[in-house]
Amino acid sequence: MQDYPLVLVRNLYKEHSDASLKDGTKVLVEGWVRSNRDSGHIGFVSLNDGTCFKCLQLVYDETIASYEVARHLSTGEAIRATGVLKLTPEAAQPFELRIEEIESIGKVEGDYPLQKKFHSLEFLRELPYLRPRTNTFSALYRLRSELAYAIHSFFHERGFVYVHTPEITTNDAEGAGQTFKVATSGKDAFKEFYGREVTLTVSGQLHVEPFALAYRNVYTFGPTFRAEKSNTPRHASEFWMIEPEMAFCDLKGDMKIIESLIKYCIAYVFEHCPEEMEFFSTRIDKGLKEKLEKVLQSEFKVLTYTQAIDLLKEAVKSGVKFDEPHIEWGMDLASEHERYITEKVVGGPTFLIDYPKEIKAFYMKENPDGKTVAACDLLVPGEGEIVGGSQREDDYEVLAKKMEAQGNKEGLEWYLNLRKWGGCPHSGFGLGFDRFLGYISGVTNIRDTEPYPRTYGSIKY
Amino acid sequence: MQDYPLVLVRNLYKEHSDASLKDGTKVLVEGWVRSNRDSGHIGFVSLNDGTCFKCLQLVYDETIASYEVARHLSTGEAIRATGVLKLTPEAAQPFELRIEEIESIGKVEGDYPLQKKFHSLEFLRELPYLRPRTNTFSALYRLRSELAYAIHSFFHERGFVYVHTPEITTNDAEGAGQTFKVATSGKDAFKEFYGREVTLTVSGQLHVEPFALAYRNVYTFGPTFRAEKSNTPRHASEFWMIEPEMAFCDLKGDMKIIESLIKYCIAYVFEHCPEEMEFFSTRIDKGLKEKLEKVLQSEFKVLTYTQAIDLLKEAVKSGVKFDEPHIEWGMDLASEHERYITEKVVGGPTFLIDYPKEIKAFYMKENPDGKTVAACDLLVPGEGEIVGGSQREDDYEVLAKKMEAQGNKEGLEWYLNLRKWGGCPHSGFGLGFDRFLGYISGVTNIRDTEPYPRTYGSIKY
Numbered sequence: 001m002q003d004y005p006l007v008l009v010r011n012l013y014k015e016h017s018d019a020s021l022k023d024g025t026k027v028l029v030e031g032w033v034r035s036n037r038d039s040g041h042i043g044f045v046s047l048n049d050g051t052c053f054k055c056l057q058l059v060y061d062e063t064i065a066s067y068e069v070a071r072h073l074s075t076g077e078a079i080r081a082t083g084v085l086k087l088t089p090e091a092a093q094p095f096e097l098r099i100e101e102i103e104s105i106g107k108v109e110g111d112y113p114l115q116k117k118f119h120s121l122e123f124l125r126e127l128p129y130l131r132p133r134t135n136t137f138s139a140l141y142r143l144r145s146e147l148a149y150a151i152h153s154f155f156h157e158r159g160f161v162y163v164h165t166p167e168i169t170t171n172d173a174e175g176a177g178q179t180f181k182v183a184t185s186g187k188d189a190f191k192e193f194y195g196r197e198v199t200l201t202v203s204g205q206l207h208v209e210p211f212a213l214a215y216r217n218v219y220t221f222g223p224t225f226r227a228e229k230s231n232t233p234r235h236a237s238e239f240w241m242i243e244p245e246m247a248f249c250d251l252k253g254d255m256k257i258i259e260s261l262i263k264y265c266i267a268y269v270f271e272h273c274p275e276e277m278e279f280f281s282t283r284i285d286k287g288l289k290e291k292l293e294k295v296l297q298s299e300f301k302v303l304t305y306t307q308a309i310d311l312l313k314e315a316v317k318s319g320v321k322f323d324e325p326h327i328e329w330g331m332d333l334a335s336e337h338e339r340y341i342t343e344k345v346v347g348g349p350t351f352l353i354d355y356p357k358e359i360k361a362f363y364m365k366e367n368p369d370g371k372t373v374a375a376c377d378l379l380v381p382g383e384g385e386i387v388g389g390s391q392r393e394d395d396y397e398v399l400a401k402k403m404e405a406q407g408n409k410e411g412l413e414w415y416l417n418l419r420k421w422g423g424c425p426h427s428g429f430g431l432g433f434d435r436f437l438g439y440i441s442g443v444t445n446i447r448d449t450e451p452y453p454r455t456y457g458s459i460k461y
Numbered sequence: 462m463q464d465y466p467l468v469l470v471r472n473l474y475k476e477h478s479d480a481s482l483k484d485g486t487k488v489l490v491e492g493w494v495r496s497n498r499d500s501g502h503i504g505f506v507s508l509n510d511g512t513c514f515k516c517l518q519l520v521y522d523e524t525i526a527s528y529e530v531a532r533h534l535s536t537g538e539a540i541r542a543t544g545v546l547k548l549t550p551e552a553a554q555p556f557e558l559r560i561e562e563i564e565s566i567g568k569v570e571g572d573y574p575l576q577k578k579f580h581s582l583e584f585l586r587e588l589p590y591l592r593p594r595t596n597t598f599s600a601l602y603r604l605r606s607e608l609a610y611a612i613h614s615f616f617h618e619r620g621f622v623y624v625h626t627p628e629i630t631t632n633d634a635e636g637a638g639q640t641f642k643v644a645t646s647g648k649d650a651f652k653e654f655y656g657r658e659v660t661l662t663v664s665g666q667l668h669v670e671p672f673a674l675a676y677r678n679v680y681t682f683g684p685t686f687r688a689e690k691s692n693t694p695r696h697a698s699e700f701w702m703i704e705p706e707m708a709f710c711d712l713k714g715d716m717k718i719i720e721s722l723i724k725y726c727i728a729y730v731f732e733h734c735p736e737e738m739e740f741f742s743t744r745i746d747k748g749l750k751e752k753l754e755k756v757l758q759s760e761f762k763v764l765t766y767t768q769a770i771d772l773l774k775e776a777v778k779s780g781v782k783f784d785e786p787h788i789e790w791g792m793d794l795a796s797e798h799e800r801y802i803t804e805k806v807v808g809g810p811t812f813l814i815d816y817p818k819e820i821k822a823f824y825m826k827e828n829p830d831g832k833t834v835a836a837c838d839l840l841v842p843g844e845g846e847i848v849g850g851s852q853r854e855d856d857y858e859v860l861a862k863k864m865e866a867q868g869n870k871e872g873l874e875w876y877l878n879l880r881k882w883g884g885c886p887h888s889g890f891g892l893g894f895d896r897f898l899g900y901i902s903g904v905t906n907i908r909d910t911e912p913y914p915r916t917y918g919s920i921k922y
Binding site for chain 1: 623654
């Protein structure tokens with residue numbers, strides 16, 4: 001094979017877009033065949049080298065020595081090829097590679113499950129290790145990677161310290177979810193390794209708070225777990241969470257950062273994943289781009305929980321049908337109620353704040369009214385709740401009383417201590433990464449947004 | 462309190478270094494008292510606001526209304542203060558804040574364990590939630606955060622796709638470490654949730670390989686687990702790993718990327734954490750800076766395992782004393798042997814390659830000699846091994862035979878399938894993040910480099 005320089009397809013498109021790609025350049029490419037059609041004397045391979053969403057068209061004809069190799073290439077085959085770049089401004093592709101030599105690196109045996117035809121998301125869910133080779137998942141997991149980077153960039157630019165909170169833990173944070181236990185094989189399997197029972201974390205929040213009281217602004221971004229036996233498109237037993245915590249920050253400051261983060265991420269993926277976003281908004285969710293652009297342009301509204309309850313009562317009176325039509329102050333809002341508020345009433349992203357303390361976690365700051373806490377849930381059209389945050393209770397006595405009442409003070413003395421040794425107002429929130437990716441991509445099932453989903457009753461590899 | 466704009470200490474130092482900090486600027490600061498000395502009419506508070514390693518000196522005198530507040534401030538107290546910035550080029554600090562008003566936000570009760578005196582690392586290990594407030598750990602966990610960002614930046618700049626491989630898994634990768642089991646509370650605790658036994662991952666490699674065969678270059682960076690009952694400064698049962706995987710890449714290419722990554726990270730922390738690195742090389746490890754700078758300037762050497770064995774044999778002959786003096790081809794090298802090679806023989810970072818296949822994992826590519834595999838371990842002076850990598854076996858038949866012999870083919874058919882559907886040469890490596898941080902900082906105990914270490918017999922919170 002000729003000794004031409006290796007190029008990545010991503011770089012070819014980049015060079016083309018800044019007009020530095022030269023007609024006649026001799027290059028080597030490596031990648032996988034997406035399709036191959038041979039019309040007798042001439043043939044076309046659509047090559048994806050993994051470095052970008054788009055493919056490169058390879059053109060070969062019967063004059064090349066490896067013509068027989070070329071015409072028998074099949075979908076999925078790994079190849080290497082050399083040739084000459086040809087600018088083709090008049091064609092569908094802006095450039096193509098005229099092949100001089102082509103070589104098969106890895107054949108595809110006949111039982112390959114991904115043939116060149118449409119495969120449903122459900123079918124591909126059975127093949128998590130192969131689906132990144134398809135258009136949809138290739139776009140989705142690159143977007144996932146870019147979205148993760150956007151999140152790190154956002155916080156890094158603002159001086160937030162990234163903290164790796166532990167996965168194995170002795171506390172279950174808000175006590176909200178069922179937890180997984182961690183065990184060994186010994187006789188006393190649940191206790192023998194650490195000398196006590198331990199579980200997989202449901203949230204890094206309690207562990208990250210002490211770091212906010214040292215660094216001011218911190219965040220954790222890692223896996224969390226719920227042993228919840230829910231079989232819905234939104235529930236997985238393992239998922240990644242972003243949990244920032246800011247000292248000297250109240251609920252208002254919290255909401256400011258949430259709004260900035262959401263907008264930053266949307267702007268980031270529009271800028272860095274234009275092909276992927278185009279694909280999602282034409283193939284997966286027609287209204288996607290407008291939905292996200294509207295979020296970018298909107299100022300997030302703030303309503304109190306109490307206002308929301310009143311609005312929902314009015315809605316019921318005026319004939320709106322909910323599955324749960326009995327609206328009363330103190331209830332947990334269902335997704336249908338949240339979506340009604342953000343979609344029908346506000347028509348844009350909406351913070352609901354000041355929830356009844358009985359339906360929120362023990363660590364949230366009690367408001368002066370004695371009935372509500374300084375919590376905020378961000379609701380967005382098309383999804384419902386995507387962020388939950390709050391100012392934290394920083395009054396030692398108030399918190400101690402609550403923890404005693406809930407019976408979770410034992411083992412969390414350290415958490416309480418933070419309130420008597422240089423405490424200050426602080427706030428934070430949690431953003432479920434996999435659901436957020438679903439919101440950004442329009443791919444709504446967490447079994448798709450996670451590379452290897454773990455859900456109740458189902459685990460692969 | 463006067464309505465002056467809030468400033469972060471980090472930004473003050475930044476403005477000072479680019480000479481844009483103006484004498485006479487009125488500002489508000491928030492943070493924690495590191496020390497307070499009052500000499501009767503005038504007093505000095507060293508304020509750390511968490512945004513940078515350095516403190517800001519606050520100067521107050523008896524003329525201010527809050528003088529009584531100021532003189533009674535104690536170490537650890539959360540405060541807010543307004544004042545006027547004064548450039549002090551002749552003093553130890555380049556600038557200070559002349560206080561107009563000072564307010565206590567969070568008092569420190571008398572039982573606060575961190576008094577203004579020296580605390581040993583061992584003492585602080587008992588207080589993982591407070592130690593980020595000390596100089597050493599403040600520097601260490603900011604460095605940790607920056608190092609994590611360096612790693613993401615390195616791969617992002619090079620177009621690598623970040624993949625979240627799962628924590629809960631049905632396979633134990635190389636079968637090297639003891640695994641933790643994941644259970645629920647039900648009757649059939651080990652099986653009832655997923656319908657089968659599952660464990661916590663020991664490595665993301667097997668799960669990330671399929672993504673390399675779709676995206677060319679990928680990496681995973683997340684928690685991994687070993688239920689190993691080792692009580693050493695280098696072993697934790699939970700730790701973060703970086704595992705890249707590159708398609709169309711052989712062992713040589715693998716080593717190139719390892720070398721670039723290590724150098725990139727060192728250069729990055731020198732650039733982004735100059736105060737922290739200065740602190741570590743003056744207070745923790747005197748030779749640290751020279752050690753790391755030498756790595757930056759060196760070209761990593763490559764020796765085969767066989768050459769290393771010969772060198773070790775010669776060393777023994779010439780009188781070098783090892784705890785394990787019996788050197789023979791086929792043995793696993795101990796840390797003392799690795800360090801002898803990298804420190805005494807080479808005097809710099811050294812790749813050992815082509816290990817006997819019997820002592821390496823099943824997925825490593827067999828060399829033509831039939832006895833060794835295309836593996837590489839990177840050894841560095843002062844530490845020993847920090848990276849382990851290999852080219853992967855891409856020959857279906859060879860790999861299938863090995864897996865059958867090892868009895869791990871069942872359940873890993875998908876992994877094997879990658880070799881028959883568009884496979885290609887690919888390589889990758891694993892870098893233990895917590896150990897790497899120890900190497901970069903000179904803080905050698907993993908109980909310190911991890912925010913909340915989980916080790917055999919020990920777990921806090």
